[in-house]
Every structure is written in structure tokens, then in C-alpha cells.
Amino acid sequence: MEEIYGIQYTRPQVVLLQDTGIGVAETAARTCYDSFTNSENEVIKNLECNLPDESMCQELNSIEESALLDDLAWTYFHHSILEHANLSFLIRGTSRGVLQEHARHRIQAISVRSTRYTMSSIINAFVAAKITDNRAFFIENVLSFNMFVTADEAYNRLEISAMFDKLDFQYEKVEDFYSIAVAKSSLGFLDEFKNDTQALYGALQNGKKKRNVGDAFKHIITDNVKVDMVVTFNLRSLKNYFNLRDSGAAYFQIRWLAQEMMKVTPQKYLDLIVKKK
Template sequence: MENVHGIEYTKPKVVLLQDTGIGVAEAAARTCYDSFENSENDVIKDIENVMPDNLMRDAINDIEDSNLLDDLAWTYFHHSILEHANLSFLIRGTSRGVLQEHARHRIQAISVRSTRYTMSSVINAFVASMNGGDKEFFITKVLNFDMFVTSNELYNRIEIGTIYDKLMYQTTVVEDFHAISVAKSSLPFLDEYKENAEALFDALQAGKKKRNVGDAFKHIISDNVKVDMVVTFNLRSLKNYLTLRDSGAAFFQIRWLAQEMMRVTPSKYLDLIIKKKV
């Protein structure tokens, strides 16, 4: 938990899902210079004479140090070689605001929790609040979803109340609000549980979800909403990302994320992309 400008935020959690090792990057560099025999890693030396089999491939991927890569990274600044190493991170609990910042880093693969497919619970709470509930019912339900990076309950109640007001406005301008908010197979619940908001909410939650429900409702949420994502960087792009986003000039939420990503990145990669402090 961190307090920034009077608002408390939760920090993201990060796990390194996979990393491809630095051995392939050294093999690529040695290919450029035809200098396999100069490697301190025996398996790299062997590449000069044989095509790698599965055992050699595994040994290449297990390499922990490379003098050549260190020289290329810090003496000659030949960073294109680092593009042969890749790391994938699972990120949970960062914000949509951070997602916008992330998109500015061109060279990455990114898969993000979709608001098109994952907003059903919020919409179900609103539909139930219209059928026997009220604004307080909606706010209480959504508070339990833990959907914001902000953790102040009073502030989050304001956020949720704004969502309610936006949805209530939409009911006045859409001819058949339920047609865009409730799956066809769940429509009978509206009559079955009329004036029983709790039962209606439970039935909608257990029933079929409206496909792409977020298409009609993406406008209701703010940059405060939590997102989960998997991102894959090559090592050169990760160097650029961590250099820029661990800076004090960076948006504080993406700085937190960069610091967590750095924390779970093995030293064999960090040694090639982060300048050691003397």
C-alpha cells in the first residue's frame, strides 16, 4: 500500500513466467564474429564444429554468464544482440492508466484482461439495483469486486457512484437497456426475481454472460480500474523500458511496475541492461 497525494494505492504483483536465457544471444554474437572458439562456455565453442542437438540446446539455454555479451553491452554498446533473449511477465493489479503508458513501448508482446468480456459482474449489479435495489446496493456489490488500484473506501465509493450515474443516464437514452446488458437466456430472471435485487444478482451471476458486454459499457470505467496482463520483452526493449520507467520522472504507478519487474528479473539479464551503481 502506498499513499500518493492523499490517496492510497495498492501496488502491482509480478511473476516471471519464462525467460529464454542469454546463451542464444552469445551464439548470435559469436556467429557475427565467427569467434566461437573464444567463448568461456564450452557448449558455445562446440557450435563451431557441430550443429547443436537437444542436449547442447539445453546447455546453451542454461548459460549464466558471457564475457562477450558484457563487452558488447557496456563497452561497444552493440545492443541489437540482446534482442535474442526474451522474458515474459505475468502482471496483476496494475491500472488502465499504466496500460496506456505501456502501449508507448513499441517492441513488446502484450495480452491484457479484456473489458469487453469481463464487465458482466458490474453490469449484473446495476441491473439488479434497478430491480428491487438502489444505488447503495450497487456500490456495496462493486466494492467487493476489488476492481480499483485505489484502496480508500470513501474514494472508491465515489468512483462506483459515478459508474452508477453513467449507467443510469444510459438507461434514459437506450430504448431497450436490458437487450445490451443481459444475455437473452437470462432475461426471464428479471420477472422471476422482480423486486428481489439480491436473488436477481445471484441468478444473473450464475447464468450465461452477455457476450461482449463491455462493447456498450467501456465508457463507464476510469484509469483507476485494475488490469492483469502478460507482457513479453526482448532484452534490448526491456533495457529501454526499465531505464525510462524506473526514473523519478516516470508516472509513479508504472515506476512501481518497473521496479517489480526488475525485482523478478534474474541477475544474468540485469547485469547486461542495468548499469551497476558504484
């Protein structure tokens, strides 16, 4: 947890899910130069006269060092061969603001927690709170979701209070608000528990969720909301990402993310893409 501009924030968590190794990248480079026999890696030398079998491929993917790749990356700046190595990261607890920054990195595969399908609990809390005009119920329940990268409870209460106001504004504008907020099969709960906020919330939570409920309510959340995602970079793109985002000029939240990603990136990749200090 760190304080930035007077507000406390939590850092994201990152796990490396998979990496394809550097052996394929060296194989690609040796193919360009027809120089298999010059490799210090015996399995690559054997590719001169042999198509690899399964055991050779496993050995290829376990290579830890490559002098050729190091020369191409740092002496000749021939970076296209780095595109043959890929790394996938699971990221938890970064922000929607960082997601916008990520979109500027063209060459990556990215899958993100969807607000279309994951806002039911927030809307259910509002519907339950609105039945008895219990604003505090909404704030306390949403606060328990731990849904913001900001860690100051007082600030997060302001965020949640603003969410309530936005939903309340929409409630007054939409003639049949509950039809867009609650699954058809759960509408009966509104009469059944009309005097019991907690019971109504529990029934809505346990009932069928409204499909795509976020379509009508995305406007209530801010860039401060946490998102989870899986991203896959090829090594050349990851080099670009680390160069730009592990920089004092970068937005501090994406700089934190780049730093956490770097921590879980094996050294054999960092040696090829990050300048030694």
C-alpha cells in the first residue's frame, strides 16, 4: 500500500501463468543465418541435420541462455526474433485506468473481467437499499466488495455514495427501472421482501442474475475500480512495455504493474530485454 497525492492505493498482484522459453527464438535466429552448429546449446546443434522429436522440443524449451540472442538483442538490435517467445501473466487488482493505458500497446492478447456480467451484486445492493430508502445499507455492502484500488475507507465511501446517486438519478428517469436491474424470475422478490432490505438482498443474490446487467449501469463506476485480466506479450512487445511503463514518466499505477510483472519474469527473458543497471 502506498500513498500518492494524499490518497492510499494498493498495488496489483501478478502471477506468470506460462512462458514458451527462448529456445524457439534462437532456433528462429539460427534458421535465418543457417548457423545451428555454432550454438552452445547441443539440442540446437542437432537441428542442423534432424527434425526435432518431442524430447528435443522439451529440451529446446528449457534452454536458459543463448549467446546469439544476446548479441542480436544488444549488439545488432535484431529484435524480430524475440517475437517467437511469449509470456502470459495473470493480473489481479489493477485499475480500469490502467486498462485504458494497456490498450495503447497494440501487440498483446488481453482478456479482462467484464463489467457487463459482473455488476449484479452492486445493482442488487441498490435495489434492496432503495426499497426501504436505506442508503447506508448500499454503502456498507459495496464497501465490503473491496472493489477499488484506493485503500482509504473515507475516500471509498465517497465513491460508493456517488454510485448510489447515479443509480438514484437513473431510477427516477427510467419508468420501469427494475426491468433492467433485476432478472424476470427475481421480480417477485420485490413484493415478497418489500419491508426487509437484508432479506431482499439475500434473495436477489441467490436468485438468477440479470444477463448483461452492466450494459445499463457501466456509467456508475470510475477508473478507480479494480479489474482482473490475463495478458500475453511476445518478448519484443514486452521489451517495449517495460521500457515505456517502468519509467518515471509513466502513470504511477501502470508503472507499479510493470514492476510487478518484471518481478515474476524469469531472468533469461530480462537479460534480453532490460538493460543491466
